[in-house]
Amino acid sequence: MEFFLVQTLNGISYGLLLFMLSSGLTLVFSLMGVLNFAHASFYMLGAYFAFQVSAKIGFWPALVAAPLLVGAIGMLVERWGLRQVHKHGHVAELLFTFGLAYLIEEAVHLIWGRSAVEYRVPAELDGPLFRIIGSQYPIYRGFMMLVSVTVLVTIWLALTRTRIGLVIQAALTHPQTVEALGHNVPRVFMLVFGGGCALAGLAGVIGGNAFVTEPGMAAAVGPIIFVIVVVGGMGSLAGAFVASLLIGCMQTFAVSLDWSLAGIKISQVAPVLPYLLMVLLLIFRPKGLMGTREG
Template sequence: MVHECAVLELIVISSLNGVLFGMLLFLLSSGLTVIFSMMGVLNFAHASFYMLGAFFGFQLTKWIGFWPAFVLAPLLVGAIGMVVERYGLRNTHKHGHVAELLLTFGLAFAIEEIVSMIWGRSPVDYRVPALLDFPAFTIFSTNYPAYKIFMLAVSVVIFVALLLVLKRTRVGLIVQAALTHPHMVGHLGHNVGRVFMVVFGVGSALAGLAGVIAGPALVTQSDMAASLGPILFVVIVFGGLGSLPGAFVASLVIGLVQTFAVALNGSLASVFGPLDSPGGPSALSDIWNVTIAQVAPIIPYLLLVIILIVRPMGLMGTRES
């Protein structure tokens, strides 16, 4: 009975943690999905915009408080994104997607250095606002802070709002149409260039919003972009390029998989018994003894490679690139 209780506790808590982490991933990758699906640009600087959001959030919180920062910082980041699109990407567009991607690659380098020039390289003291600094509820004597629930709520609101805008509004229809038939949309008299600029701005603003929110929960420092960048690509490619629900599902899957991988402490050795290797440590014995928890963070990459080989359009995508 005690044993069953512990298993139940583990499952409930891991699911909760998994959902919370997954929603954070979605918050981060929603902007990237919007940009990628619209413009086909793999924005390597997306995580840098997220970092900018966190640092703007930190600075504005210091000056005018968290809630104004919560609104202003994403707008600032969005404005920067629009400038980047207007004066950078638009000029590069004619040279193809590789050139665009490399532009954002260089941008990521520059932004990281600029951020560390201004705010230094040590983590800054960016705190959860006092209004949300209390445990929301307790399950199995584990507290869940209100701030995490707030993050979850924001993610869900963004998901629903984006979905509504894309599916139900005129703007969304143009965006959807430009996704598949950019020339046609252009011929119909829409300014595709401006649509792109706005889309890139909105995507960047979403990254900025993620930064403002995730900054206090994680560590706000100048290498936070580099450590989170690649996993975002995994999410959007895994979910399917251009599919918002796909990114949502992929975020949840990756969040849950990672969390449960940590919770399950198994290794091949614990399942099949210790390896009978006479020759001391070898590559096989290394693999044999490694626990699932140890490899948890590389599981997403494994999933990515597998899904791309099996289903190149991703989980819920409709086209390949």
């Protein structure tokens, strides 16, 4: 029982982290039609920036500064990179983000080296939050959930209650009409792209020390968030939310259960499960759990 509870909480906290990543990816995709292959690289940048800043002035300033820095880089990439490439169509954009992912990875190699860095959970958040019978639940996992939920509620309020949020919602379906009404749509694109990158950066700040900060972390999480966006339905925020929690819990349980089937342990096939889910979904429900468009 306590195993089940602790694993569920772990799954949810991991799922929320995945949603911080996939929400930006799916929003950018539905607004701009760009599938950003470099999205997880911004997650990695967030973790490395947080490592660097927290080594100098502490974790709490890093929690704010690193995502802002990543968001600013994202906006520059949109303004001076993607927007220029956009004229040549979606394939050019796709290749651009692909190249960008490699560029960021190599930059990380050059600056911080090829092995993991010592980015640790701050002392005040280290330790158990509560114990149930034999198991204990770390404070940091609770903190991750708190940060994720706070950020997600803020974003939801911003999207539904503010003017810029309305402009974004309208531009999802009719960008040209929104622009003809006098709204600076290119600037909205830049803000959304930067905002998505900042969210990925924040996920890196709180995920980098919970897991491990190393140059392969973008490549490890990148495919998972693509799976989430496809499973949830391309462009659907609600779908991405459900899919994030689903895959977060699925992966957490799969690696910790020691059931076996025909001599193969579930934990052995755990890494394949998200992709299996995606393949099945593409066959039986190609628009995803909550998507509106096919493929």
